[in-house]
Amino acid sequence: MGRLAGKHAIVTGATSGMGRATALLFAREGAAVLANGRDVGRGRALVEEIRAAGGRAEFIAADATSPDTGDRLVETCLASFGGVDTVVSCAGVLGLGSVTGVPVATWRETLAVNLDAVFYLLRAALPQMQERGGSAVVIGSIAAFKAFPNHAAYCASKAALVGLVRQVAVDYGPKIRINLVCPGPVDTPFIWASAVAFPNPADAVAEAGRKTVLRRLGTAEDVAHAALFLASDESSWMTGTTVTVDGGATTGG
Numbered sequence: 001m002g003r004l005a006g007k008h009a010i011v012t013g014a015t016s017g018m019g020r021a022t023a024l025l026f027a028r029e030g031a032a033v034l035a036n037g038r039d040v041g042r043g044r045a046l047v048e049e050i051r052a053a054g055g056r057a058e059f060i061a062a063d064a065t066s067p068d069t070g071d072r073l074v075e076t077c078l079a080s081f082g083g084v085d086t087v088v089s090c091a092g093v094l095g096l097g098s099v100t101g102v103p104v105a106t107w108r109e110t111l112a113v114n115l116d117a118v119f120y121l122l123r124a125a126l127p128q129m130q131e132r133g134g135s136a137v138v139i140g141s142i143a144a145f146k147a148f149p150n151h152a153a154y155c156a157s158k159a160a161l162v163g164l165v166r167q168v169a170v171d172y173g174p175k176i177r178i179n180l181v182c183p184g185p186v187d188t189p190f191i192w193a194s195a196v197a198f199p200n201p202a203d204a205v206a207e208a209g210r211k212t213v214l215r216r217l218g219t220a221e222d223v224a225h226a227a228l229f230l231a232s233d234e235s236s237w238m239t240g241t242t243v244t245v246d247g248g249a250t251t252g253g
């Protein structure tokens with residue numbers, strides 16, 4: 001029996017990086033997975049990979065920043081699998097720039113993807129999860145409590161998730177648990193997008209790994225395993241908290 005056997009999960013941002021790794025891991029652990037992202041080709045490939053391994057999966061191509069997307073995902077999960085037990089919000093964008101340098105459009109887009117999309121998903125899923133009990137997992141960032149140069153929109157959006165997760169825990173417990181995962185530097189397309197601001201992006205990415213206590217970048221699977229723990233019954237007495245998965249990057253070591 002898998003750790004999520006019989007569970008039904010929605011995973012947004014599932015076509016790349018940590019979201020994709022989470023969808024694959026949840027399926028291997030027995031969950032039926034409704035994956036969401038904007039890249040149809042990668043979404044279909046993900047579903048085919050899960051099904052080829054004997055799992056259950058569907059894909060919905062939709063923009064997570066649309067208020068209607070959360071409702072659509074929940075309705076599809078109910079129709080396809082019969083319920084919603086867990087949601088994992090993984091969609092994210094970087095939005096580089098200082099307060100005086102970031103374009104207003106970039107600011108709005110960053111908060112829309114990193115914060116509003118989480119709100120829309122939870123708003124749609126929480127009523128269904130309350131009927132069954134369940135666990136929500138939000139993927140944030142150590143940028144919630146560590147500043148980085150020219151990351152004004154990104155840091156603001158990730159810090160807001162700390163408060164949102166705590167509030168949901170208070171308002172919807174004890175039936176629903178919710179926790180925040182804050183990754184450090186992880187080797188995904190996301191960190192490479194961040195590194196373009198440096199003269200040598202490859203050196204910048206490598207240095208980010210060397211600066212951690214464990215002296216390496218994280219992997220998407222490192223974060224997916226944290227999400228699995230929080231979605232499973234193994235974390236049944238955890239809610240409203242933040243789990244940092246960063247190789248020690250925020251310890252000061």
